[in-house]
Amino acid sequence: MPELPEVQTILDAITPLVQGRTIEGVTVLWPGTVDRPAPELFADSLRGRTIVGSHRRGKYMLFALDDARWLLLHLRMTGELRVVPGDVALHPHDRLLIHLEGNEDWRFKDTRKFGRAYLVEQPEEVVGGLGPEPLDEVFSAEYLMARLQGRTAPIKSLLLDQRLVAGIGNIYADEALFRARIHPLRPGGSLSAAELAALVEAVRAVIRQALAEMGTTLRDYRRPDGSIGSFQNSLQVFQRTDEPCPSCGAPIRRIVVGGRSTHFCPVEQK
């Protein structure tokens, strides 16, 4: 579900609801949601801790605790976060409950059970392998030129590789490639310096706009207050198969690249 703009939007909404608050207990409803340590130790270790800060790295949310450890959350495809009164009825897809002082619950709901929670001493244990943030100046045409040298995989697949650049998912990969007018099947190493420069700017523009619009709601994504994003109204190719290209009118095509649905204009993207 959520990519960088959605994760940032959720984090911005959830942080004021949990920062400074103390965890009275944890209920693990689906053990698979807890990646590390073992669920019982995870729950025991969080009891009594206070959340003192938060930030985002790629698609991960990082919550700093008062014992210098970190709670990391990844929502994967269908994860949702809410803070609700403790007596609100559970949803069948609630997987993890963090009970806050004052009888409120921070709830992790996740239909497909792909989401994960981590309690670690060093966030780098989990996020250390991520590439640069797309809005960081490190992410540049020169960086891509060096990293994509000799790569034969489709540029679409490479944009989804979190080790190359962190936070881009299926929606924004397709949208950025359209804006840069680059065909998704182009081998990564075949892109010229000018094309890479256009791609970097396209990625930044799409991410910035999606942040401003609080993300893209297609099915499951909800902000913690239940409201939706609005970038779905700005999508130019994603999930617009057979609809006219907004630039030339040709029907948008859908293909599968690296097992992921991929949308592009067959006329304009070379």
Added chain:
DNA sequence: AAGAGACCCTGGATGC
């Protein structure tokens, strides 16, 4: 090392 494919899960939409 890099790339392709299977796999992890559930539920909604679509087709017959």
Added chain:
DNA sequence: TGCATCCAGGGTCTCT
């Protein structure tokens, strides 16, 4: 209506 198939904002693992 019922059943089958396909599809989904992600990432990890295995095999070649």
